[in-house]
Amino acid sequence: SQQGEEDPQALSIQEGENATMNCSYKTSINNLQWYRQNSGRGLVHLILIRSNEREKHSGRLRVTLDTSKKSSSLLITASRAADTASYFCASTDSWGKLQFGAGTQVVVTP
Amino acid sequence: KAGVTQTPRYLIKTRGQQVTLSCSPISGHRSVSWYQQTPGQGLQFLFEYFSETQRNKGNFPGRFSGRQFSNSRSEMNVSTLELGDSALYLCASSSGSEQYFGPGTRLTVT
Numbered sequence: 001s002q003q004g005e006e007d008p009q010a011l012s013i014q015e016g017e018n019a020t021m022n023c024s025y026k027t028s029i030n031n032l033q034w035y036r037q038n039s040g041r042g043l044v045h046l047i048l049i050r051s052n053e054r055e056k057h058s059g060r061l062r063v064t065l066d067t068s069k070k071s072s073s074l075l076i077t078a079s080r081a082a083d084t085a086s087y088f089c090a091s092t093d094s095w096g097k098l099q100f101g102a103g104t105q106v107v108v109t110p
Numbered sequence: 111k112a113g114v115t116q117t118p119r120y121l122i123k124t125r126g127q128q129v130t131l132s133c134s135p136i137s138g139h140r141s142v143s144w145y146q147q148t149p150g151q152g153l154q155f156l157f158e159y160f161s162e163t164q165r166n167k168g169n170f171p172g173r174f175s176g177r178q179f180s181n182s183r184s185e186m187n188v189s190t191l192e193l194g195d196s197a198l199y200l201c202a203s204s205s206g207s208e209q210y211f212g213p214g215t216r217l218t219v220t
Binding site for chain 1 (some may be wrong): 114143145151152154155158165175199200202206207208209210211212213214216
């Protein structure tokens with residue numbers, strides 16, 4: 001079974017719009033990471049946020065973490081067609097195990 | 111630096127056979143983790159090896175095994191293949207919290 005749930009399961013937006021996806025997890029974590037996967041290929045690491053951080057930015061990405069609600073969100077601003085992919089959150093527990101969410105499929109149309 | 115490589119990229123096997131997948135981590139990375147990705151179960155953690163020792167293990171039957179060599183290369187083996195073992199098998203190497211994924215091996219069991 002997977003650690004968390006992601007919402008929405010799928011998202012379709014137009015280029016230039018922002019995309020927001022949410023992730024919830026179940027156990028205490030050391031950090032939470034977001035990954036991108038293009039069409040059944042390997043995962044690409046996007047950003048890591050530690051349990052003592054609340055917000056982090058990287059380029060067009062903004063991640064928030066609320067440990068009291070055991071949830072995180074990923075915002076992609078000014079989306080591009082190349083952002084079309086599946087996005088996964090992954091929480092790292094105290095044993096160092098990475099538990100992935102179910103993923104959000106994002107489609108960005110020109 | 112070269113990325114994580116996995117061989118073979120595609121594989122078709124018959125029920126009851128066994129299979130060995132290989133993963134070469136990024137140079138200098140001592141941790142290698144394996145994941146199974148299926149449409150129904152998503153990304154599930156199989157096991158992690160660090161310095162030739164299994165450090166973490168997921169909830170998979172004993173038919174799934176792995177090992178790591180002194181050069182950090184890792185192999186995973188699945189014996190007595192079942193139809194449900196059809197999946198994308200991803201390997202990731204790390205030197206800290208961030209994991210770098212290979213392109214995966216697509217295994218189809220017929």
